[in-house]
Amino acid sequence: MSLLADLFTILAVSAGVFFFFAGTVGLLRFPDTLTRLHALTKADNLGLGLVVLGLLPQLGSVLAGLKLVFIWVLVQIASAGASQLLAGLAKRQPEETREEAP
Amino acid sequence: MSEPFALLLTLLVLLTAGWIVTVRERRAAVFGFIAYGLLLALVWIRLAAVDVALTEAAIGGGATGVLLLRVSARLGSIRGMSAPPGLATRWIAGVLCAGVSLALMALVLALPDPAPSLAAAAMEPIGRTGLGNPVTAVLLAYRALDTFLEIIVLLLALIGVWSLGADRFWGGEPAAWRTGPPSPALVFLARVLPPFGIVIAGYLFWIGADEPGGKFQASTILAAMWLLAMMAGLAPPPRTGARGLRAALVAGPLVFLAIGFAGLWWADGFLAYPDAFAKPLIILIEAALAVSIVAALALMVAGPAERLPRR
Amino acid sequence: MTPLVSAATLFGLCASGMVGIGLYGLIVLPDALRKLLAFNILGSGVFILFGVIGRRGAAAGLDGDPVPQAIVITGIVVAFSATALAATLLLKISDAENEPEDGGKDEP
Numbered sequence: 473m474s475l476l477a478d479l480f481t482i483l484a485v486s487a488g489v490f491f492f493f494a495g496t497v498g499l500l501r502f503p504d505t506l507t508r509l510h511a512l513t514k515a516d517n518l519g520l521g522l523v524v525l526g527l528l529p530q531l532g533s534v535l536a537g538l539k540l541v542f543i544w545v546l547v548q549i550a551s552a553g554a555s556q557l558l559a560g561l562a563k564r565q566p567e568e569t570r571e572e573a574p
Numbered sequence: 575m576s577e578p579f580a581l582l583l584t585l586l587v588l589l590t591a592g593w594i595v596t597v598r599e600r601r602a603a604v605f606g607f608i609a610y611g612l613l614l615a616l617v618w619i620r621l622a623a624v625d626v627a628l629t630e631a632a633i634g635g636g637a638t639g640v641l642l643l644r645v646s647a648r649l650g651s652i653r654g655m656s657a658p659p660g661l662a663t664r665w666i667a668g669v670l671c672a673g674v675s676l677a678l679m680a681l682v683l684a685l686p687d688p689a690p691s692l693a694a695a696a697m698e699p700i701g702r703t704g705l706g707n708p709v710t711a712v713l714l715a716y717r718a719l720d721t722f723l724e725i726i727v728l729l730l731a732l733i734g735v736w737s738l739g740a741d742r743f744w745g746g747e748p749a750a751w752r753t754g755p756p757s758p759a760l761v762f763l764a765r766v767l768p769p770f771g772i773v774i775a776g777y778l779f780w781i782g783a784d785e786p787g788g789k790f791q792a793s794t795i796l797a798a799m800w801l802l803a804m805m806a807g808l809a810p811p812p813r814t815g816a817r818g819l820r821a822a823l824v825a826g827p828l829v830f831l832a833i834g835f836a837g838l839w840w841a842d843g844f845l846a847y848p849d850a851f852a853k854p855l856i857i858l859i860e861a862a863l864a865v866s867i868v869a870a871l872a873l874m875v876a877g878p879a880e881r882l883p884r885r
Numbered sequence: 886m887t888p889l890v891s892a893a894t895l896f897g898l899c900a901s902g903m904v905g906i907g908l909y910g911l912i913v914l915p916d917a918l919r920k921l922l923a924f925n926i927l928g929s930g931v932f933i934l935f936g937v938i939g940r941r942g943a944a945a946g947l948d949g950d951p952v953p954q955a956i957v958i959t960g961i962v963v964a965f966s967a968t969a970l971a972a973t974l975l976l977k978i979s980d981a982e983n984e985p986e987d988g989g990k991d992e993p
Contacts, residue, residue, distance in 0.1 A: 549766055556759030580892040584899040591903050591926050595910035600918055607922050614929055617896055621933075621940045622948035629958045633965050634929065641965075645972040646918060649979050658915045667912040675905030682897035682937065691942030692952040708947060712955035724959045731966035735973045790962060874969040877976070 477529035484526025491519030505562035513555045517548055580620055587613050600649075604642045611635025624786035625709045628778070632794035633871075640801065641875045704853030706784030713788070714856045718845045722830050725863055728870045729823060736814055739878025745815025748873070749880035756806045764806030771799035779864060783853070789860045793867035800872045814879045819869060826866030830859050897937040903930030917975050921968060928964050932957045 498511025524544045531537050590613060594606040611634035618627035659667070696708045696716065705711045713721050736744075775792040782788030803809035812819045833855055837846040847855045903926055910923025935953045942950030 546767075546770060550763070553759050553763035553766075556762075557757055560757050560759065577892060577895075580895045584895055587899055588902050588906070591906045594922055594926065595906055595914065595919075600916060603919055603922055607925065610926070610929075614933070617899070617933060618936060620892060621896060621936045622943070623936050623939065623954045623957070626932075626936060626954050626957050626961070629961050630929075633961050634925075638925070638965055638968055641969055641972055642918070642922070645976055648976055649918060659913050664913055667909055671905040671909040671912070674908055675901045678901035678904055678934070679898050682894060682901060682934070685897075685938065685941060689938070689941035691950045693942055693947045693950045696951045697947065708951035709955050709958070712951050713958065717952075717955060720956065720959055724962055727963050728966050731970045734970045738973045738977045788958075790958060871965075874966065877973060 481526045481530055484522050488519040488522030488524075488526060491515045491522065495519065506559055509555045509559055509562075513551055517551060520544055520547055583613065583616055583620065587617060601643075601646050604639070604646050607642065608635050608639035611639065625707070625788065625791075628786060628791040629794075632791050632798075636798060637794055637871055637875060640798075644875070644877065702849050702852060704783075705856065707782060707786065707788070709786070710782055710788055710856075714859060715847070715852065718830075718834070718859075721863075722827070722834065722845070725826050725830070725866060725870075728867065728874075729827065732823070732870045732874050735874055736878050739880060743879040743882060745813060746879035747811045747813055747881045748876035748878065749811075760802075761806045761808065764802045764808050767802060768799040771795050775799075779860070782860070783857070789864040789867065793864045794871060796864075796868045797871040797875070800868065801875055804872075804876065811876055812873075814873065819873075822865050822869045824866065826859075826863035829862035833859060893937050893940040896933060896940075900930045900933035900937060903927070903933065906930075917978070918972070921971050921975070925964065925968060928960075932960055935960075 492515065495512050495515025498515060499508050502508045502511055521544055524540050527540060528537050531540070587610070590606055590610045594603045594610060597603050597606060612631060614634060615627045615631035618624070618630055693708070696712055700706075700708060700711050705715070739746075775795040778787035778795065779789055779792035780787075782792070800809065804811050833847075834845040838844055841848045907923050907925070907927025907930055911920055911927060914920050914923060935957050936949075939950040939953030939957075940948070942953070
């Protein structure tokens with residue numbers, strides 16, 4: 473049972489880390505603000521979700537699990553709002569944000 | 575698990591610090607500083623100081639970050655405080671600072687091995703305070719005078735910030751962030767997050783007696799929620815001359831001082847608590863302090879009055 | 886040496902580096918807001934150094950000495966107050982310098 477839980481944790485957290493990595497690569501490689509934001513928010517929200525999911529079987533109590541899920545929900549709301557704001561800003565001043573593609 | 579992670583964290587912190595100092599753009603440096611504050615919070619967790627980690631993330635990263643973003647957006651070109659240094663000056667400064675770092679490193683490596691510690695002294699009388707979190711016990715019982723002076727510093731700094739506004743606006747509203755209609759996303763955040771923020775702040779405040787948390791962390795979250803509502807235009811910034819606001823600002827120090835002096839006759843001395851009531855008194859002081867800290871932090875970030883008081 | 890102790894020492898070395906970087910920025914950067922950031926880096930290095938010493942003082946069933954931790958919390962709040970005051974002062978200076986319409990007026 474515990475072996476199974478550990479295996480699940482390792483798999484889910486590794487998958488989460490992979491998505492974080494992909495999002496960061498996107499942030500570094502994509503040409504402009506909007507595509508970078510897209511890569512970051514999509515990949516990081518999924519990555520964090522997977523990390524949280526993977527950690528759930530390792531917790532002792534339901535309450536601790538709920539707190540973790542709650543953190544994930546808050547990060548979702550905050551990052552969705554923040555990226556909307558950044559995207560709006562990027563749309564209003566497109567000249568400044570456009571950079572040469574790597 | 576600890577070693578590689580600590581090494582990675584050390585490298586990240588040093589790289590970010592170096593980037594903040596060397597990057598060309600002012601605003602980029604401010605963004606770097608926010609990330610740096612969050613990295614420091616991780617370092618504090620690795621140092622087993624969760625209370626400090628929460629404070630660093632909330633104040634060092636969050637509050638300082640918002641403040642500096644506001645200032646850097648408003649700041650026009652100002653003359654440099656010193657001429658851009660030549661290559662020779664930079665080299666000399668670099669060598670000297672590296673010397674300072676190396677000397678500190680030598681000191682760190684030479685720290686005495688059974689490290690001196692006040693942990694035992696802090697734990698021994700903790701039963702008398704009714705608290706479970708030794709950090710809270712230090713802040714509000716053993717070294718309550720420090721905490722009292724700290725809230726005074728906070729108020730003095732706020733008075734300093736207010737005094738830098740123009741005379742004709744004294745007692746008016748801070749004008750921060752009202753440059754146009756707020757974006758719908760911001761309004762959405764300002765509607766959705768505050769209920770969560772208030773619950774989390776209440777939780778942190780209450781649990782601070784026994785677990786990591788406490789009034790500073792809780793107050794910073796509440797101040798952030800208030801600022802968010804102000805930025806989104808959902809709550810008007812308060813008049814800095816308003817009676818209620820002034821009362822909130824002095825509530826903490828006054829309650830603290832009153833209980834402190836009461837200690838002269840019902841306990842052993844100034845800022846001493848009678849054992850039977852130690853915990854309720856500490857909670858009372860913390861609650862009053864929290865009100866003042868929320869107001870002081872939010873208004874320091876919002877800046878001095880820049881509009882006439884409403885009639 | 887147990888792994889935990891050397892992690893604390895590592896952060897001590899990190900803090901020493903932070904103090905050096907902050908000091909360098911404070912001396913070399915001409916822009917006042919950047920000086921303020923550098924000063925904060927210097928200060929946080931000192932705080933971490935304090936935390937490392939507190940971590941090494943783990944005793945009595947605690948993971949660290951609570952006294953330095955409490956003092957550092959106070960320190961972080963005071964550092965924020967000082968930063969807020971300094972930043973507002975900078976805005977005031979910038980407003981005062983940019984008030985006359987012709988930009989070259991402060992040239993002698």
